[in-house]
Amino acid sequence: MTANLIHVLLLLVMPPLLAGVINKTKAWFGGRVGPPLLQSYYDLIKLARKSMVLSTTTTWVFRAGPVVTLAAVLMAGLLMPLGAFDAPIRFSGDPIFFAYLLGLARFFTTTAALDTGSAFEGMGAAREVTFASLSEPAVFFALLVLARLSGSLTLTGMLHGPMGGFSAATAAPLILVAIGLFVVLLAENCRIPVDDPNTHLELTMIHEVMVLDHSGPLLGVILYGAALKLFIFGALLLHVLAPFQTGVAWADWLVFCAEMLAVAVAIGVVESIMARLLMRRVPYLLTGALLFCGFGFLLLVR
Numbered sequence: 650m651t652a653n654l655i656h657v658l659l660l661l662v663m664p665p666l667l668a669g670v671i672n673k674t675k676a677w678f679g680g681r682v683g684p685p686l687l688q689s690y691y692d693l694i695k696l697a698r699k700s701m702v703l704s705t706t707t708t709w710v711f712r713a714g715p716v717v718t719l720a721a722v723l724m725a726g727l728l729m730p731l732g733a734f735d736a737p738i739r740f741s742g743d744p745i746f747f748a749y750l751l752g753l754a755r756f757f758t759t760t761a762a763l764d765t766g767s768a769f770e771g772m773g774a775a776r777e778v779t780f781a782s783l784s785e786p787a788v789f790f791a792l793l794v795l796a797r798l799s800g801s802l803t804l805t806g807m808l809h810g811p812m813g814g815f816s817a818a819t820a821a822p823l824i825l826v827a828i829g830l831f832v833v834l835l836a837e838n839c840r841i842p843v844d845d846p847n848t849h850l851e852l853t854m855i856h857e858v859m860v861l862d863h864s865g866p867l868l869g870v871i872l873y874g875a876a877l878k879l880f881i882f883g884a885l886l887l888h889v890l891a892p893f894q895t896g897v898a899w900a901d902w903l904v905f906c907a908e909m910l911a912v913a914v915a916i917g918v919v920e921s922i923m924a925r926l927l928m929r930r931v932p933y934l935l936t937g938a939l940l941f942c943g944f945g946f947l948l949l950v951r
Contacts (some may be wrong), residue, residue: 652898664880666686667691669685708890711862714760715870715874717757721753723877725831728750731877732901741802742803748788762774762859779855787939787941791826791942792820793946795808797889825945827886828938829938831890832941843921843926843931844857856875
């Protein structure tokens, strides 16, 4: 019960901190002080206090989109085990439910963008679902690798390590899957080199363009949902890349938090040393992530 409470607390409180760590890392590389570490929390509070401006062309879909997206991502977070601990909700076949919850979140985000009737937001929605057609299969291949290694059909069992522990035979598939998942993490969370959350160039925007008409609390819900999604993908990556356990509950929670902050620092480093890819090259990157996860699966079934 205590572990479940800590799980929910971290899921609700920690995600905005990751954005602050990323921004601080990028500022350090640029020789700047950067925004405060807790700036994301301040922004969410400020947006919650503002009023909303709604277009007369929008319907209930526009208002429901951010709320349904946040609810779906929160449910996905309750299925994702954190560190050495089990997820609060787990059942046989929950990896499929997990993947489709993220798909539901994307569906309502793109539908809300289309509901505005803006060709600009429609362009962003089209790009979003096009790139998702490459990133989602990579996630499914990664889950197949983890399912075969663990012999489990629950997300908690799959992510808690292979049957019989780690060995040289499992190292290569897991490394390939980790590389693929890191690329998917960058793509799914609008990070460089796939997208830039701070860009305002019309012809290069992907995720940001879909939420241009949202304001006030609805925009805050979108930003919070995006932070949650980054947290969930980071937790998924850590189970593959750094499944360290101490056997002591409080120490394992501290290890998990430290690893999550390290993931945020790694994202900040990538964004500091790389430029954004040309739009036509993004599918090549995502295809590479799909191939990494696919080859990881082939190594197990060969």
